[in-house]
Amino acid sequence: MKKVFNISFLVMLLVGSLTLFSTSCKTSSDSSFKKRVARGKELYDSYCKACHGKTGDGPLANELKTTPPDLTKISARRNSTSFPVLEIAQYIDGRKDVKTHGTREMPVWGDELKVKENLDNEKALQGKIGDLLAYLESIQE
Numbered sequence: 001m002k003k004v005f006n007i008s009f010l011v012m013l014l015v016g017s018l019t020l021f022s023t024s025c026k027t028s029s030d031s032s033f034k035k036r037v038a039r040g041k042e043l044y045d046s047y048c049k050a051c052h053g054k055t056g057d058g059p060l061a062n063e064l065k066t067t068p069p070d071l072t073k074i075s076a077r078r079n080s081t082s083f084p085v086l087e088i089a090q091y092i093d094g095r096k097d098v099k100t101h102g103t104r105e106m107p108v109w110g111d112e113l114k115v116k117e118n119l120d121n122e123k124a125l126q127g128k129i130g131d132l133l134a135y136l137e138s139i140q141e
């Protein structure tokens with residue numbers, strides 16, 4: 001009895017938050033995306049610029065074994081017309097794939113940016129990581 005209640009409660013929560021999210025998208029599309037891009041740029045400038053610069057050759061580029069990739073070409077490198085939101089979210093978060101990445105030189109940001117959201121669900125990406133992704137998406141060439 002208790003279990004059934006818990007599951008349906010969870011489903012209700014999930015449906016509820018997804019509905020909220022999609023309505024907020026519908027009503028605010030353009031201007032809210034711009035706001036996210038602006039907030040994301042601020043985060044980018046304080047956390048990422050030192051390595052990635054504007055074109056991937058930031059001030060620290062020569063100090064690292066791996067040259068930081070040009071973040072305006074994330075989509076182009078993948079021959080993709082759409083921005084790979086989930087892949088990049090998980091990459092920046094980094095807590096999951098430090099091991100598989102072997103000699104990752106880029107810092108793990110999940111703790112620093114206090115990423116709490118569900119990184120498996122594109123729609124649920126909000127907060128700082130969502131803002132950063134909006135900014136990165138906006139600079140794709």
Ligand code: HEC
Pocket residue numbers: 044047048049050051052060064066067068069071073074077088091092103104105106107109132
């Ligand atoms: C200390 C330098 C450094 C900092 C700071 C840094 N990066 Fe990186 N980043 C790298 C390097 C080097 C790579 C290449 C892969 C590796 O060695 O980990 C990379 C790879 C990436 C990739 C993968 C690109 C692709 O096409 O696969 C993304 C996305 C990225 N960084 C985003 C960010 C964001 C967003 C921030 C700020 C929150 C950030 N990086 C901060 C050095 C850095």
